[in-house]
Amino acid sequence: DAGVIQSPRHEVTEMGQEVTLRCKPISGHDYLFWYRQTMMRGLELLIYFNNNVPIDDSGMPEDRFSAKMPNASFSTLKIQPSEPRDSAVYFCASSLGVGHQPQHFGDGTRLSIL
Amino acid sequence: GENVEQHPSTLSVQEGDSAVIKCTYSDSASNYFPWYKQELGKRPQLIIDIRSNVGEKKDQRIAVTLNKTAKHFSLHITETQPEDSAVYFCAASSSRQLTFGSGTQLTVLP
Numbered sequence: 001d002a003g004v005i006q007s008p009r010h011e012v013t014e015m016g017q018e019v020t021l022r023c024k025p026i027s028g029h030d031y032l033f034w035y036r037q038t039m040m041r042g043l044e045l046l047i048y049f050n051n052n053v054p055i056d057d058s059g060m061p062e063d064r065f066s067a068k069m070p071n072a073s074f075s076t077l078k079i080q081p082s083e084p085r086d087s088a089v090y091f092c093a094s095s096l097g098v099g100h101q102p103q104h105f106g107d108g109t110r111l112s113i114l
Numbered sequence: 115g116e117n118v119e120q121h122p123s124t125l126s127v128q129e130g131d132s133a134v135i136k137c138t139y140s141d142s143a144s145n146y147f148p149w150y151k152q153e154l155g156k157r158p159q160l161i162i163d164i165r166s167n168v169g170e171k172k173d174q175r176i177a178v179t180l181n182k183t184a185k186h187f188s189l190h191i192t193e194t195q196p197e198d199s200a201v202y203f204c205a206a207s208s209s210r211q212l213t214f215g216s217g218t219q220l221t222v223l224p
Contacts, residue, residue, distance in 0.1 A: 031210055043158070043203065043214040056211060091157060095210075100146035100165060103212060105157040 002026075004106035006092050012112045018080040021109045024073055025094030033103060034067055034077050035091040043091075049075065050097065082113045116141040118206050120215030127194050128223050135218045137204035138186040144206040147180060147187050152201045152217075161202075162189070194222045 005024040013019055025032045033048040047057040052069045060067070064083070069075040079086055089110050093103040117140040127133050137147075145166035150158035164171045164178045164187065171178050175194075180187040187206075191198055199222045205212040 033212075042216050045211060045213075048211065050210070100163075100207065102148055102160045102163060105150075105159070107157050 004092055004094050004104055006090075006106035006109050008109055009107060010110045010112075012114065013082060014114050015083055016081045017113075018078065019082045019086075019111060019113075021077040021090050021092075021111070023075045023077070023092030023106060025075070025092070026104055027073070028096070029094035029104075030072070030097040031095045031101075031103075032069060032075050033093040033095075034075070035093065035105075037089045037091060037108070038087075046077070084113045087111055087113050116144060116206055116208065116211075116213040118204060118213050118215040120204050120218060122218060123216065124219045124221070126221045126223060129194060129196060131194055133189075133191045133194055133198070133220055133222075135189045135202055135204070135220070136186060137188070137206075137215050138184075139206040139213075140185070141206070141208055142182075142185065143208035144185075146207040147178070148205050148207075148212070149176075149178060149189050150203045150205065150214075152203065154200075158203060191220075194220075196222050196224055198222050 007022045030051050034046040036044050046059045047067045049069045067077045089108045091108045093105045095101045095103045120137045148163035151161045152158045175192045177190040201217045203217050204215040
């Protein structure tokens with residue numbers, strides 16, 4: 001089992017640039033979650049999908065953030081335009097859909113906006 | 115929505131001693147409580163979880179207890195080892211969404 005795969009692992013870009021983070025969930029998992037982790041705010045849920053459909057995006061901080069899941073094996077989180085306060089580690093996680101199942105996290109993307 | 119509080123924020127113990135981390139939650143509908151361990155620069159990894167129909171669960175040196183009446187749950191690590199040093203997060207869920215506590219930095223001193 002390859003686990004949840006995220007890319008890139010690190011991203012450094014200048015303020016105002018578009019940033020795209022990518023995630024491949026574990027095969028067969030029908031829930032996908034995007035989290036942001038900072039020292040100040042801890043682990044925050046941004047959005048989650050079930051069967052490729054966004055279920056709850058109330059954690060998305062503002063319109064600059066958008067997420068898509070075009071198919072069961074791929075999701076993107078986009079920030080446009082990026083700002084220094086978006087600097088954080090972004091994690092993707094996936095889980096099975098039946099009952100309460102553990103969420104399995106990817107290795108994260110460390111994003112730095114200069 | 116759910117609110118999870120976690121204490122203490124930092125905890126230092128001597129190798130071989132026990133460590134206890136406590137969490138409280140606000141939503142009485144929550145019925146799933148996982149614990150994650152996150153080493154520096156790594157991803158959170160599930161170490162144990164408990165469902166509301168169970169009061170206690172144990173896995174080797176790790177145990178979790180749940181008191182639904184009081185709405186609190188705890189992580190117990192016995193015979194701590196240096197490799198237990200990490201940040202530990204509790205979480206609670208009544209649906210598919212997890213709400214995380216703020217984390218506990220555990221340091222095991224050799």
